[in-house]
Amino acid sequence: MKILRLAVTGALLVMTALHAAATPSATAGASLTNIAVGVIDLTPSDGVAAWYQSRFISANARGGIYSDTFNKTSWKSINQPGEVAATMSYGANNASAQVGLLGEVVAQSKLYSDLGPRAEAFASAAQWYTFTVGAHSMLTVSGQASTWVGKSADAGELFTAFGKASVELADDHLWSGYQLDSGFKGAAPADSRSESFWLSYANVSDAAMTVNLRFDIRGGSTVIDTTPPLPVPEPESYAMLAAGLLLLGAVARRRKAGQS
Numbered sequence: 001m002k003i004l005r006l007a008v009t010g011a012l013l014v015m016t017a018l019h020a021a022a023t024p025s026a027t028a029g030a031s032l033t034n035i036a037v038g039v040i041d042l043t044p045s046d047g048v049a050a051w052y053q054s055r056f057i058s059a060n061a062r063g064g065i066y067s068d069t070f071n072k073t074s075w076k077s078i079n080q081p082g083e084v085a086a087t088m089s090y091g092a093n094n095a096s097a098q099v100g101l102l103g104e105v106v107a108q109s110k111l112y113s114d115l116g117p118r119a120e121a122f123a124s125a126a127q128w129y130t131f132t133v134g135a136h137s138m139l140t141v142s143g144q145a146s147t148w149v150g151k152s153a154d155a156g157e158l159f160t161a162f163g164k165a166s167v168e169l170a171d172d173h174l175w176s177g178y179q180l181d182s183g184f185k186g187a188a189p190a191d192s193r194s195e196s197f198w199l200s201y202a203n204v205s206d207a208a209m210t211v212n213l214r215f216d217i218r219g220g221s222t223v224i225d226t227t228p229p230l231p232v233p234e235p236e237s238y239a240m241l242a243a244g245l246l247l248l249g250a251v252a253r254r255r256k257a258g259q260s
Helices: 002-022 235-259
Strands: 025-041 052-066 071-078 084-090 093-099 105-112 120-133 137-151 159-170 175-185 191-203 209-223
Touching (some): 025 120, 025 159, 052 105, 093 120, 120 137, 120 191
Antiparallel strands (some): 025 137, 052 093, 120 209, 137 191, 159 209
């Protein structure tokens, strides 16, 4: 019996793999890695060292799969320093996101066309910090951003997909941001990008100031509705319909007169 169960399980795995290989699919995702935070002394001759302090605010991860018959989301969040992850799957379709240490975030999804028109796989991750920056100090944030979207060779024009990574430093008056995007729609080619980024926030005042740092990534794909639109009748078709209704009415009246 145990051998039979193993054989059945193996057969199911093989069938799933064959199905996945034979069905058009699209992938999408984004990541932020190798994050480094530093400080530069804007007035090194004054004898006061540059400094900063960080405070973790929150982080969240989300993975969701949606269709006309299935709608599920995994959502996880934390408000204490730590790691958080969320994963959702439906058959071979999946969406997952993970938040690690400072700014280390990744989100990715894979969607198959047989889930139906307008079906969607979506993943996202975000992380927030508040930094106190000392007087005459410049806070710097750097790292590596990557975004990607892809599709199987037989996908044709079945999908639209996107990947997005962004970082921002902002207070009540100033804003500094970075964003990287990848995407395609229909027959457009797949796309992937990876590059380094560098942001800064300069406190030129004589007092400490606070600034918010946010990391945000997301990626998802959607099955394009390929159902052909219903044909719009031509004016001649309306005329033929009217003539047919008049003829039916005349036949009905003649039949009724013959029966009376």
